Amino acid sequence: MLTNILNDINSILAPRVCFGCNAHLNRGEKLICTTCRNDLPLTDYTFNDENPVDRIFYGRINIKKASSMLYFSENGIVRELIHHLKYKNQEQIGTFLGDWYGQILKDNGELKNAIDVIIPVPLHKKKLRKRGYNQVASFAERLAFHLNAEYVDNILVKTANTKTQTKKGRIGRWQNIKDLYILSDHNALRNKNVLLVDDVITTGATMENCAKVLSQAPNTNVYIASMAVVP
Numbered sequence: 001m002l003t004n005i006l007n008d009i010n011s012i013l014a015p016r017v018c019f020g021c022n023a024h025l026n027r028g029e030k031l032i033c034t035t036c037r038n039d040l041p042l043t044d045y046t047f048n049d050e051n052p053v054d055r056i057f058y059g060r061i062n063i064k065k066a067s068s069m070l071y072f073s074e075n076g077i078v079r080e081l082i083h084h085l086k087y088k089n090q091e092q093i094g095t096f097l098g099d100w101y102g103q104i105l106k107d108n109g110e111l112k113n114a115i116d117v118i119i120p121v122p123l124h125k126k127k128l129r130k131r132g133y134n135q136v137a138s139f140a141e142r143l144a145f146h147l148n149a150e151y152v153d154n155i156l157v158k159t160a161n162t163k164t165q166t167k168k169g170r171i172g173r174w175q176n177i178k179d180l181y182i183l184s185d186h187n188a189l190r191n192k193n194v195l196l197v198d199d200v201i202t203t204g205a206t207m208e209n210c211a212k213v214l215s216q217a218p219n220t221n222v223y224i225a226s227m228a229v230v231p
């Protein structure tokens with residue numbers, strides 16, 4: 001609530017600048033300038049042909065298909081966008097990206113009417129309280145809207161408040177915590193095609209962990225999508 005009010009005040013007081021390059025936005029430009037919009041590194045991956053995101057998960061988990069909207073790089077527009085989305089209360093960036101990618105996936109055919117439920121990778125409740133929102137939520141909600149699926153954020157639950165431990169790498173990151181994610185209701189996902197959504201896929205460890213948990217539901221197919229992937 002307070003976060004929302006502060007957001008409103010902030011958006012009135014702050015000059016409208018591009019989240020990608022800090023240039024002043026012209027009238028009609030939203031969130032990012034036309035140059036950055038044209039420069040956004042779209043992957044062109046969809047849920048049709050096999051792509052490098054699928055290959056991240058080969059031999060690790062049984063998923064139907066994976067895809068990402070953008071390429072992530074350490075010093076680029078995508079990093080700026082996701083940084084603002086995650087740490088600067090700019091939730092509308094997720095809406096913007098979700099509308100864009102949702103439209104791409106919808107126009108693409110293959111996934112249309114294939115997905116029943118869209119689930120964001122959850123935050124622990126303490127982290128959610130602190131940040132005020134799950135940074136994946138608005139992106140996932142817009143995908144759900146365009147793909148005619150149900151957005152569900154209370155079935156997959158994170159049980160511990162793990163810190164970001166980038167130095168530890170794929171194995172150390174969550175191996176020592178059993179059941180880091182659980183299903184609050186096994187039957188709610190029965191016979192469903194579930195699209196699991198996250199912000200950035202790096203090693204794929206988080207997605208792998210969550211997808212394994214989703215697969216515990218009876219006869220569930222798991223798809224994976226993210227805003228960005230580290231190429």
Ligand SMILES: [Zn+2]
Binds near residue numbers: 020022
């Ligand atoms: Zn820009």
